[in-house]
Amino acid sequence: MDELNQSFKPKPTVAFRRKKTTDRLLAPSVETRQEWGGKLVSCLAILLIGGLVVTLFAFLINKGLALFTTDKFSLGAFLTSTDWRPSHHHYGALPMIATSFAVTVLAGVLALPLALVSAIAITELLPNWVYRVLQPVIELLVGIPSVVYGYVGLTVIVPQLGRMFGGTGFGILAATCVLFLMILPTMTSMTIDNLRQVPQQYRLASAGLGATRWQTISRVVVPSAKSGILTAMVFGMARAFGEALAVQMVIGNAAIMPTCLLSSSATLTSVLTTGIGNTVMGTASNNALWSLALLLLLMSLAFNLLLRVISRKGVR
């Protein structure tokens, strides 16, 4: 009995031990736990970014709609009236919307051909070392802060325009020049990238068919990079649309409908930067500025959408 007992006794311990081993074998390994941890951390990071975007939108929409909900200003009047006088509770944003668009479109239309021409010259016509020398220069230009562009606009371009055409020199034309200078490097560098992505075989095939270089460029290279070039243009314009300080320094800030290129005007961003410090949180004048910010947000969304449509067309 004793013997039996003795021989019996260890058994549970063995079983117990065995159970522990299988448990450990079946339990998540260090690797798996690391895996979970890693996944969790990276997932959290991405959720944080997503949450940030949602909060940003929620806050700005909430603030931007206050003018229409709490102050009962009509949305229609906000978008179509040309009368912007916060001190008299007239909040017509049309002059700013129109000026913002005018400045952006002019700068984009001016910059596109020049960016295209420069990119063609660098990728197709000039030897490769030119590209290697110019690439860092273009990168530097892309990186120059917009304030510097605005500063040069204020001290060089505005007085020059004033001397050439009379008046103060402040206005849409000055802002266009500044923005044009600002977005040209970005657009050129994007266009260069797009042209270089056109397969070399296309050029060879075209040359093999007896096409001249110009024919190759105009009928093969540029058409096949078309969507990329358009993307570069829209991207540059989006940047111009949202630029604040550089524009504010040279546009003149008169919230009136733009009538000519040389009269002072105001863009959405320039009104925002000058006004936000002079108004009190929660008042109608302040809410109107937040509505402008919301408008800016929606416009940049629209530009984003446009970019997606263009690049999707390019893929097809």
Place this chain on the structure above:
Amino acid sequence: MRKVLLGILLAGVLAGLGCGWAAAKKQPAQSKVTVVGSTALQPLVEAAAEKYQRDHARTSIIVQGGGSGTGLSQVQDGAVNVGSSDIFADQQDGIEHTKLQDHIVAVAGIAPIVNPRLGIDNLTLDQLHQIFTGKVTNWRQLGGPNLPITVINRASGSGTRVAFEQTVLRPGEHAVNAQEQDSNGTVKEIVANTRGAISYISFAYVNSRVQPVKLAGVAPTAKNVMTNRWPLWSYEHLYTKRRPDAATKRFIRFMQTRRVQDSLIKDANYISIHDMKVARTPDGQISERR
């Protein structure tokens, strides 16, 4: 090995931060005065704060810009001790001025300026009124050359503009919608570069590049402001809650002392509050100062 080193380094940094935090806590409690608001007043308050802190190491004074509106709303919310403003709280939308206490620390004269080549150095208040409401659009109508008038206004809601319009425009009237510039410096540059331009800036910014305009023969000088013979001037305010704490009170009183008023305020081309012979209420009433 590398991990150990890294760990030691990290622990060291953390320990250092902890010690620093403890040390900062242990230090005699510093009283902190935060001044937020008017960008025009900011350099002046900064200079005064620097001077004050030399003698009062226990008080740390933080001066920030942000605009008069920001300053007033922040002090009303209790977020800062002092809101600096170029205009009376009564004139600012959305501020309950009864909850705030006004401390006037300086007086700024405002001068209309034109381009020196324009050849005009004297206007009447009425002519100024006509120019800024857009009734007169050519200098010829005022006896000048045949040149369109380029009106350059200040940002709406800015202190200089409110003070200017209070004197020049009639109640309920509004200025012609013209180019607006936020700052004295830019305005001066534009007028210096444009022949037909007219605007107005603080005395502090007037120099030989622009022509200050006399009003019916009265020159824009500090002396004329003191007696209100020159009507274009405004107060610079520091607003606090009704019962400011001791440190805030002391600093504001320091700024109002004769010593500061006669040195710093005058150096910055403002006018000392002790020299003023008249006082002005928020709605523009002028009275003899007792």
Place this chain on the structure above:
Amino acid sequence: MRPEKTDKLATMLILLLAGITGLAVLAFLAYLLVTGLPHVSWHFLLSPAKAFQSGGGIRDQLFNSLYLVVLTMLVSVPLALCAAIYLSEYAVQNRLTAAIRLAVEVLGSLPSVVIGLFGYLVFVLQFGLDFSLLAGALVLTILNLPILTRSFEDALQQVPTLQRQAGLGLGMSKWRVTTKIVLPGALPGIITGMILSAGRVFGEAAALIYTAGQSTPAVDYGNWNPFSPTSFLNPLRPAETLAVHIWKVNSEGLVPDARAVSNGAAAVLIITILLFNLLARLIGYLVKRRFAK
């Protein structure tokens, strides 16, 4: 017209236009450097700005800009790296991932002034950070995250799939493969991306005027305790950066030599950005050479 003639004409025209554009842009650069460099001296770099007199420097502004870059990087790099790892290594192709990618892209296309105002509303007013370096760094983080995430993701994608498969084949977990194989391989790209985005953070102004503030209180460069209010390391003090300084000196400046100060500051800004770019290239080159060995 014969095609050869058209070709010659078009080529000439293109080269001419491109030449003019190039010259204009180079003239712009040269103007900035020629007008700015004479004002740059050790005295200019190492003395504080002045409120009323001429002869002020940019010491505090320069330091603030650099410190802000460091603070921003401290917050944004880990976050962007984790996000990029998720997008590149873990994300499955579904609606949610697409939505997140869209969100990142939208965030990247927002005007900086809008983000600055959001920061003013949330960090400065709501969280009560006041105008401070920290509020500025958080706003710059928002601005920086999309660019950083994208460049990190690109860098991670450049690492060949074969290397990952080899790691997985050895029984390593995906996380370990990512940290031990993919990350070291992507390091040059990650560093380049960091430095280039640092350049952008360095020059940002619109997002900072209502978050980091437009004033620089007197700071003590001998006080290394970040919790002391007078310390130069204190993240809760307001700080005007170099780019904001240029804007402010030009608009509200009382100093008589505003032109000289902003010329000099602009030149310093450009040279710093140039240094950032060169550094990025140099590191990319060095790491590549090490890998080639």
